Amino acid sequence: MQMEEAILGSVSIGSWIFLILFAACICAVVAGVVIARNKIRGFSRSIFGTDNFMEGWNRQADILSETPKSVTSMTKLMEPQIMRDFPDFSWPQFKAKAENMLKSALLAITSTDAGMLGSDASDEVKQQILGRIEQNKAEGIKETFSEITIHQTEIANYKHEKGKCVIVIQSAVGYYHYKKQNETVIAGQTERKEQTRYNIELVYIQDASEFGYDNAYGTRCPHCGAPIKNLGNMICEYCGSSVTPINIKVWSLHKFYEVDYNHI
Numbered sequence: 001m002q003m004e005e006a007i008l009g010s011v012s013i014g015s016w017i018f019l020i021l022f023a024a025c026i027c028a029v030v031a032g033v034v035i036a037r038n039k040i041r042g043f044s045r046s047i048f049g050t051d052n053f054m055e056g057w058n059r060q061a062d063i064l065s066e067t068p069k070s071v072t073s074m075t076k077l078m079e080p081q082i083m084r085d086f087p088d089f090s091w092p093q094f095k096a097k098a099e100n101m102l103k104s105a106l107l108a109i110t111s112t113d114a115g116m117l118g119s120d121a122s123d124e125v126k127q128q129i130l131g132r133i134e135q136n137k138a139e140g141i142k143e144t145f146s147e148i149t150i151h152q153t154e155i156a157n158y159k160h161e162k163g164k165c166v167i168v169i170q171s172a173v174g175y176y177h178y179k180k181q182n183e184t185v186i187a188g189q190t191e192r193k194e195q196t197r198y199n200i201e202l203v204y205i206q207d208a209s210e211f212g213y214d215n216a217y218g219t220r221c222p223h224c225g226a227p228i229k230n231l232g233n234m235i236c237e238y239c240g241s242s243v244t245p246i247n248i249k250v251w252s253l254h255k256f257y258e259v260d261y262n263h264i
Helices: 002-048 053-065 075-085 091-111 123-138
Strands: 141-161 164-181 184-188 194-205 251-258
Touching (some): 075 141, 075 164, 091 123, 091 141, 091 164, 091 194, 091 251, 123 251
Antiparallel strands (some): 141 164, 164 184, 164 194, 194 251
């Protein structure tokens, strides 16, 4: 009898100890949750100005979706350099051409119709668009760009390469952009705009022989056929004839790419 009472007593004590430890664990967990919640609220309040983290996150995402990206603006520095090489170069004219080409390229991807590209697009750009359209078709993807807005366009760089000159133009762009596969959105958002940057390369073929071109427009003297080697040269160094370069045809919009995904 005494042994049974001792066993029952030890079981009872063990149960109490277990309950106490269990209660302590519960209190510790609750305290940890409360502390974590308070930290999250404090962090959310300091970053977003609200205790609700998700509300603050969504509010910040909405702000970013309407805030244009900054662009590399070297126009004031680079334009005089380009003008020294090409006195007839008109930045406003090429800026408009670049913006129009970029918009038409994105709309061509949306419509899966490369024919929407205007005359400003080079063969290289057309091939670039056709490749994107074919890739989307092969993967069963419908890619959409809509409400395209170009906020700012600047000259980002001007460089001389072997046989050619390249002006890198950068644009800050906002649009709705998403991809669907079997009517399911697999990339982007349909309800929130995206802000990004694009580079557009404007190329002048200075020496056509370097690229295997037989008659690149504007690189040879129209009188004697001699190559015009000096940038912006108005007099043929071989026959002395006057040469008037037609920059709008000499320069071509060679390619474009999204800067955020192609850090070049």
